Amino acid sequence: xxxxxxxxxxxxxxxxxIPTRPPLNQSAHRxxxxxxxxxxxxxxxxxxxxxxxxxxxxxxxxxxxxxxxFQHCPEEINSVFGYRTRRSMASQEAWNFAHHxxxxxxxxxxxxxxxxxxGLMLLVWGRDTGTVGLFGAVVMVVQLAVLLLSxxxxxxxxxxxxxxxx
Numbered sequence: 001x002x003x004x005x006x007x008x009x010x011x012x013x014x015x016x017x018i019p020t021r022p023p024l025n026q027s028a029h030r031x032x033x034x035x036x037x038x039x040x041x042x043x044x045x046x047x048x049x050x051x052x053x054x055x056x057x058x059x060x061x062x063x064x065x066x067x068x069x070f071q072h073c074p075e076e077i078n079s080v081f082g083y084r085t086r087r088s089m090a091s092q093e094a095w096n097f098a099h100h101x102x103x104x105x106x107x108x109x110x111x112x113x114x115x116x117x118x119g120l121m122l123l124v125w126g127r128d129t130g131t132v133g134l135f136g137a138v139v140m141v142v143q144l145a146v147l148l149l150s151x152x153x154x155x156x157x158x159x160x161x162x163x164x165x166x
Contacts, residue, residue: 006156007132009147026061039130043131045126045127045128045129048129048132048133049121049124049125049126049132050135052121052132052136053117053118053121053136055136055140056117056121056136056139056140056143057114057117059110059113059140059144060109060110060111060112060113060114060117060143061110061114063106063107063109063110063112063113063147064106064107064114065111066103066106067102067103067104067106067107067108067109067110068103068107069103070082070083070099070103070106071099071100071103071104071107073095073096073098073099073100073103074099076092077089077092077095079094080093082099083095083098083099083154083157084152085098085157085158087158087159087162088154088158090162091162093152093162094112094158094161097157097158097161097162098154098158101153101154101157101158102150102151102154102156105150105153105154106147106150109146109150113143113146117139118142120135120139121135121139123135124136130160138153
């Protein structure tokens with residue numbers, strides 16, 4: 001790095017006629033470079049933490065948005081949009097019930113997951129990118145498990161409400 005930095009100073013002086021500071025002794029030069037590298041690493045780690053926080057926010061936000069949308073389900077049973085399972089598509093009443101139940105669950109659970117996600121990610125604030133990445137991935141897997149659990153809850157409610165045959 002020292003040689004690269006020194007060559008950069010020479011180019012600045014020669015090409016653009018920009019004066020650089022007087023030459024530093026070797027230990028002072030190394031100290032400046034180490035500080036710069038440490039600052040860049042801290043910036044990268046903080047940036048990656050923010051990136052992982054945003055990625056971990058996606059699933060709860062999707063749950064909140066679609067939870068609101070599903071509470072006002074499509075009027076007719078369709079195979080394009082909505083909560084589509086064999087039980088939910090068995091009748092219009094089941095379709096409406098499934099959307100309302102799933103929407104309510106997703107909206108509430110998504111709202112709960114948002115602050116929980118922030119709290120969990122704060123546990124790895126300032127850690128290296130490998131730790132933050134692994135921890136963020138585990139948080140996403142837990143969020144996905146919550147999302148899939150909601151399907152089991154809705155299917156069980158459909159079974160209790162409309163009977164086994166649906």
